[in-house]
Amino acid sequence: MSLTILASLVAVSFGSLFYAYSVMITNQAAGGRFSTTTLSTAYAGFVLFGGLLAFPVGRIADRRGVRPFVLFGSILGAAGLLAISVAGAAWQVVAASWLLLGPAAAMTFYEPAFVAVDQWFGPARRGSAIALLTVVGGLAGPIFLPLTGALVDAIEWRAAARVLALTLLIAGLAAAAALSRHEGDRRVERKIPKLRARAGERRFVLFTISIVLSYGALQAVFFHRIAVFEDLGFSVGLVATWAGIAGLLSFPGRFIAPLVRGRFSGLWLYAVFAIGMSASIAIMLAADAPWLMAAHFILFGLAFGGLLPLRAVIMGRWFSGSGYGSMMGAQWSLAAVAGAAGPWLVGIGRDATGSYDGPMLFVVAALAVSGVLAFLARAAPGSDQPVAD
Numbered sequence: 001m002s003l004t005i006l007a008s009l010v011a012v013s014f015g016s017l018f019y020a021y022s023v024m025i026t027n028q029a030a031g032g033r034f035s036t037t038t039l040s041t042a043y044a045g046f047v048l049f050g051g052l053l054a055f056p057v058g059r060i061a062d063r064r065g066v067r068p069f070v071l072f073g074s075i076l077g078a079a080g081l082l083a084i085s086v087a088g089a090a091w092q093v094v095a096a097s098w099l100l101l102g103p104a105a106a107m108t109f110y111e112p113a114f115v116a117v118d119q120w121f122g123p124a125r126r127g128s129a130i131a132l133l134t135v136v137g138g139l140a141g142p143i144f145l146p147l148t149g150a151l152v153d154a155i156e157w158r159a160a161a162r163v164l165a166l167t168l169l170i171a172g173l174a175a176a177a178a179l180s181r182h183e184g185d186r187r188v189e190r191k192i193p194k195l196r197a198r199a200g201e202r203r204f205v206l207f208t209i210s211i212v213l214s215y216g217a218l219q220a221v222f223f224h225r226i227a228v229f230e231d232l233g234f235s236v237g238l239v240a241t242w243a244g245i246a247g248l249l250s251f252p253g254r255f256i257a258p259l260v261r262g263r264f265s266g267l268w269l270y271a272v273f274a275i276g277m278s279a280s281i282a283i284m285l286a287a288d289a290p291w292l293m294a295a296h297f298i299l300f301g302l303a304f305g306g307l308l309p310l311r312a313v314i315m316g317r318w319f320s321g322s323g324y325g326s327m328m329g330a331q332w333s334l335a336a337v338a339g340a341a342g343p344w345l346v347g348i349g350r351d352a353t354g355s356y357d358g359p360m361l362f363v364v365a366a367l368a369v370s371g372v373l374a375f376l377a378r379a380a381p382g383s384d385q386p387v388a389d
Helices: 002-024 036-052 054-064 067-085 090-108 110-120 123-137 140-178 202-231 236-249 251-260 266-285 290-307 310-319 324-353 357-377
Strands: none
Touching (some): 002 110, 002 140, 036 054, 036 090, 036 324, 054 067, 054 110, 054 324, 090 110, 110 324, 123 251, 202 310, 202 324, 202 357, 251 310, 266 290, 310 324, 324 357
């Protein structure tokens, strides 16, 4: 029950802070008031600050559990959305995104939830727990993308941001009240191991570079994708609906990938899915007809669903135990730099050239290279062996 409640908060947080942002940058919403560069900068800082906090959040969660983050993170996220809803200047949007939404994401997205899974479940149940977490979290896209689009159409974007703020606050308060304190005490009470030796392992280095590239590329896609299709002549409502459908198509991968880790190498699967997403972005750039737009979302949804839970599966196999949150946080903090740079650079490139074509080609390449690096990590010593804690 506690995991389902936590997963529900992850879904609401992702929906209101992450997926809704991609609708808010369109010309019909905040993109009509602020420039693409301003909104890209705001979102880049949101991703960067949230990612840089992943290490301290993970390290604290190793010792104290995740319950304190549930309440504080949802309050910060709601405050950030309210601040954006009344912003009249570009710096106000940037400040709210960097200082409020970013920390909120670090406390309410998947990272703390993955730590909770490692604390609450043994190896036999961990795969199914990750599957449940990512499946419930996957409802964020199918629900919040069309919902945000409908709210923007009906009550304009500022009022829509206030509705999202209230939704996140209610979800956070409910989750904090429902999560029992003893759940966090199920964690392993052992000394946190030194991380330097582990972080120098070849398998970890290669996989982390792969994560950095794929996360930077995915952030650029999620942030700019609706605007890309808007530039191609598609309506925002139609694209948001297809983005929601892609979220539904991610469910099979979210559920199956953690459960087949014993039959297939997690790194091999990660490589396949990363290359599949690279192909889907190439299709997006060539989408001059509705069927090509649909093909992009179908392929992307299927591939993203499989890729999403694999990081937690692979890292859990290698580093499960008292230092898991610290290792996950350290890796995610590095990925955050690329996650912040990706949307920002694509936004600048789009404003400079008047087109998304050139910047998004770099996204295609980054995902392809990410897949290759994950495949190469399979040859590293101990790539399919757990580390004794």
